[in-house]
Amino acid sequence: MSLNILRQQAEAEWEAVVHPSLPQIFIGTSTCGEAAGAGRVRRAIEEKLVELGISATIHRTGCLGECWREPLVDIIKPGSPRITYHSLTPEKASELIADYLVNGLLRPDLALGVWGGGYDGLPALDTTAMLGPQKRRALRNAGIIDPENIRHYLARGGYRGLERALSLSPDEVICEIEQAGLRGRGGAGFPTAWKWRLCREAEGAPKHLICNADEGDPGAFMNRALLESDPHAVLEGMLVGAYAIGADRGYIYVREEYPLATRRLEIALEQMRDSGLLGRDILGTGLDFDIKLVRGAGAFVCGEETALIASMEGYRGLPRTRPPFPASSGLWGKPTNINNVETWAQAAYILAAGAEAFREYGTEQSKGTKTLSLAGDVRHTGLIEVPLGTALSDIIYTIGGGIPGDRSVKAVQTGGPSGGCLPASLLALPVDYESLAQAGSIMGSGSMVVMDERSCMVDIARYFLTFTEAESCGKCTPCRLGTRQMRSVLDDIVAGNGKATDLEVLAHLAQSVRKGALCGLGQSAPNPLLTTLKYFREEYEAHLDGRCPSLVCSALVHFEITTEKCAGCGVCLRVCPSEAISGGRGVKHVINQAKCTRCGQCLKACPMRFSAVGKIAGRAVREDA
Amino acid sequence: MDTPETALSALLTRFTPSRDNLIPILHVVQEAEGYLSPASMAQVAAYLGLSESEVHGVATFYASFRLKPIGKQCLKVCRGTACHVKGAGEVLAELEKKLGIKAGETTPDGAYSLETEACFGSCALAPVVVVDGRVSGRVEPAGVGELLKGENEP
Numbered sequence: 001m002s003l004n005i006l007r008q009q010a011e012a013e014w015e016a017v018v019h020p021s022l023p024q025i026f027i028g029t030s031t032c033g034e035a036a037g038a039g040r041v042r043r044a045i046e047e048k049l050v051e052l053g054i055s056a057t058i059h060r061t062g063c064l065g066e067c068w069r070e071p072l073v074d075i076i077k078p079g080s081p082r083i084t085y086h087s088l089t090p091e092k093a094s095e096l097i098a099d100y101l102v103n104g105l106l107r108p109d110l111a112l113g114v115w116g117g118g119y120d121g122l123p124a125l126d127t128t129a130m131l132g133p134q135k136r137r138a139l140r141n142a143g144i145i146d147p148e149n150i151r152h153y154l155a156r157g158g159y160r161g162l163e164r165a166l167s168l169s170p171d172e173v174i175c176e177i178e179q180a181g182l183r184g185r186g187g188a189g190f191p192t193a194w195k196w197r198l199c200r201e202a203e204g205a206p207k208h209l210i211c212n213a214d215e216g217d218p219g220a221f222m223n224r225a226l227l228e229s230d231p232h233a234v235l236e237g238m239l240v241g242a243y244a245i246g247a248d249r250g251y252i253y254v255r256e257e258y259p260l261a262t263r264r265l266e267i268a269l270e271q272m273r274d275s276g277l278l279g280r281d282i283l284g285t286g287l288d289f290d291i292k293l294v295r296g297a298g299a300f301v302c303g304e305e306t307a308l309i310a311s312m313e314g315y316r317g318l319p320r321t322r323p324p325f326p327a328s329s330g331l332w333g334k335p336t337n338i339n340n341v342e343t344w345a346q347a348a349y350i351l352a353a354g355a356e357a358f359r360e361y362g363t364e365q366s367k368g369t370k371t372l373s374l375a376g377d378v379r380h381t382g383l384i385e386v387p388l389g390t391a392l393s394d395i396i397y398t399i400g401g402g403i404p405g406d407r408s409v410k411a412v413q414t415g416g417p418s419g420g421c422l423p424a425s426l427l428a429l430p431v432d433y434e435s436l437a438q439a440g441s442i443m444g445s446g447s448m449v450v451m452d453e454r455s456c457m458v459d460i461a462r463y464f465l466t467f468t469e470a471e472s473c474g475k476c477t478p479c480r481l482g483t484r485q486m487r488s489v490l491d492d493i494v495a496g497n498g499k500a501t502d503l504e505v506l507a508h509l510a511q512s513v514r515k516g517a518l519c520g521l522g523q524s525a526p527n528p529l530l531t532t533l534k535y536f537r538e539e540y541e542a543h544l545d546g547r548c549p550s551l552v553c554s555a556l557v558h559f560e561i562t563t564e565k566c567a568g569c570g571v572c573l574r575v576c577p578s579e580a581i582s583g584g585r586g587v588k589h590v591i592n593q594a595k596c597t598r599c600g601q602c603l604k605a606c607p608m609r610f611s612a613v614g615k616i617a618g619r620a621v622r623e624d625a
Numbered sequence: 626m627d628t629p630e631t632a633l634s635a636l637l638t639r640f641t642p643s644r645d646n647l648i649p650i651l652h653v654v655q656e657a658e659g660y661l662s663p664a665s666m667a668q669v670a671a672y673l674g675l676s677e678s679e680v681h682g683v684a685t686f687y688a689s690f691r692l693k694p695i696g697k698q699c700l701k702v703c704r705g706t707a708c709h710v711k712g713a714g715e716v717l718a719e720l721e722k723k724l725g726i727k728a729g730e731t732t733p734d735g736a737y738s739l740e741t742e743a744c745f746g747s748c749a750l751a752p753v754v755v756v757d758g759r760v761s762g763r764v765e766p767a768g769v770g771e772l773l774k775g776e777n778e779p
Contacts, residue, residue, distance in 0.1 A: 031745075031746070032747055032750055032762070034760065035747055035750050035753070035760035036750065036762060067750065068749055070750075215746060216743065216744070218704070218705035218707075218708075218709075218743055218744035219705055219706035219707050219744065219748050220744070220746065220748075221747065225746075255746075256652075256689045257742065257744070257746065258746065259758065294649075295649065295652060296687075296689075297648050297651070297652070297687035297688070297689040297690060298688030298689035298690075299687050299688060311648065313644060313645050314643075314646065314683070315644075315683065316682055316686040317686065373748060374749075375706075375707035375748035376707045376710045376711070376748075376751070377710060377711075381707075381748070381751075382749050383749075413706060416706070447706070449706045449707050449710060449748070451710055455710055460709075460710075463709050464706075467704075471743070
């Protein structure tokens with residue numbers, strides 16, 4: 001049995017989509033699209049089509065990565081290319097249907113770009129600011145195909161990587177991955193081929209294979225988007241791995257918080273079974289393999305592989321010491337190989353396109369492309385994939401479109417709670433495993449949160465330590481008590497109770513936790529603190545002097561009313577919850593600093609035309625004292 | 626009519642009584658009953674041949690499991706990095722003020738539960754609040770009232 005017949009059917013079906021006789025409409029329905037109102041847009045389009053008596057096919061697609069201008073809708077009109085429209089509301093979508101499908105108006109005001117080249121004055125999609133510089137490989141089908149239709153995946157070359165792998169020996173498959181230089185995309189960057197080989201050569205049966213989809217870093221959504229947009233890319237990679245390693249059983253450990261990704265995986269697994277891609281004697285090659293979906297239950301530590309295994313076995317997600325490594329003793333004590341979602345999708349790409357094609361991009365030690373999630377204070381938030389080695393500045397300014405409001409970058413946070421905050425002076429840094437580690441951060445799974453000058457770095461360090469303290473599993477003392485102690489010193493500093501010796505204490509604690517913690521999560525938990533201490537020490541010192549320069553920490557700011565600007569309108573006086581404002585109608589207002597709780601209501605309430613209330617770094621000078 | 630115990634027994638028979646089914650079982654029990662009651666956890670423990678403390682230990686380790694009944698409407702404020710940078714703290718404070726409860730609590734009338742979540746992975750639309758499983762993006766502190774009125778239909 002082979003995929004040939006199915007692939008022919010799939011290609012015919014896809015051909016009828018891209019060169020249709022009826023209009024084809026694609027609606028982006030990943031979590032971001034849904035949150036931005038894709039459901040309402042779809043209903044508006046359906047109603048308009050009925051009203052106008054137009055027959056059209058509506059497809060769902062995944063994430064094109066332009067999350068900041070969802071909802072996205074693509075339209076292929078017979079004889080015309082595929083055009084992507086953005087930022088649609090139900091009203092705009094209805095107009096678009098009438099204007100484009102009935103009257104032939106392209107609506108350049110709503111268009112993002114055209115697939116496969118410019119068209120009638122509209123730009124080619126691959127020349128637009130955010131998509132232009134990207135190289136989408138793990139995301140090769142994201143936003144293009146219906147993620148719930150295996151035939152779309154097959155028509156675009158899906159499962160060709162598996163077919164090629166099955167024509168090679170398992171060792172040759174591992175060599176191909178090795179030649180490509182693929183490194184784990186989940187955090188540590190361990191060479192994938194080594195891991196596969198260790199597990200292949202390990203004694204014991206059955207062998208297990210796990211896809212780690214427990215994307216727990218706050219600020220990260222690459223894996224969610226990939227699973228929602230192209231689940232088969234990941235599953236194909238797992239089949240390639242199963243063949244190479246000689247694994248019998250596969251598992252996908254998915255975060256509880258990702259219901260849509262879970263549903264699409266369930267659908268994809270069902271389609272694979274129906275197509276002879278799972279179960280016994282896959283494609284007649286004698287390969288037996290099945291994949292089970294396992295739902296996580298909300299524990300950050302379960303991203304660590306030994307904790308993940310404990311969780312799958314039904315225990316609290318506590319990591320254990322290694323060795324033994326999972327490759328020799330993992331799930332139920334059997335040889336187990338764990339890779340991240342993106343690693344699997346890249347493995348499928350490598351087998352389909354070849355190691356050489358994969359190595360086309362990247363640096364000496366970091367080959368290929370990497371998916372990154374771009375969020376925070378940046379114009380184009382979304383999901384991107386770029387060659388490893390791309391400079392941070394290119395990611396933020398070119399792809400990301402810079403900072404809203406023409407503010408400046410203060411820091412870029414990479415790698416989540418295990419990573420660090422890099423300052424604007426390091427924006428030339430290439431994004432690869434070594435460069436980020438040298439700067440004190442990590443690549444991690446690829447989250448990137450941009451912060452402008454309004455973020456306080458002491459507050460950010462405290463934010464991450466609050467997170468790691470809450471998520472610490474409690475097994476080892478350095479992490480359990482160390483994160484708590486660091487957080488409590490930071491609490492003191494932001495509350496204005498910092499002591500001169502605090503920075504030394506923090507640095508000492510951070511080093512102890514780094515060296516003493518049991519698992520990677522504990523060892524890396526001090527990174528946000530260490531990088532902010534290294535690059536933003538003056539902010540810590542300002543806090544110790546009683547000032548929060550970014551105006552974030554409420555104990556270290558105060559509010560004042562500029563007498564010359566104040567019109568005595570009484571608005572601030574009425575909203576003040578602590579009766580700290582004096583004056584009255586026509587009588588200029590003054591804040592009693594002793595009573596003020598620095599809630600900021602007066603600043604929000606003061607009418608724009610007066611703008612008399614100011615937020616000022618540093619504690620108030622208490623005239624009453 | 627089914628007693629709670631017999632309803633739960635029927636649910637449990639869908640699973641083989643092995644340890645690795647503990648977390649999947651707790652998920653379906655919570656989906657069926659809204660939370661994990663001491664009686665349900667005892668029944669799960671008996672079914673799997675575990676001690677009640679083992680089951681309790683697992684249930685309290687994972688953030689998804691809830692040991693108290695939940696309000697009719699459940700609001701989860703994302704505390705992810707991007708949401709933090711984009712003002713999730715103010716959104717949470719406003720919801721706490723409006724509902725008169727703190728995160729992790731349910732209003733005395735059982736109408737609303739307010740929770741926080743480490744990250745929903747919808748960072749591009751920060752700050753995010755999830756109401757009964759539905760994601761609302763770019764939430765303004767001033768706009769939280771609309772979430773409560775259920776005006777966030779897709």
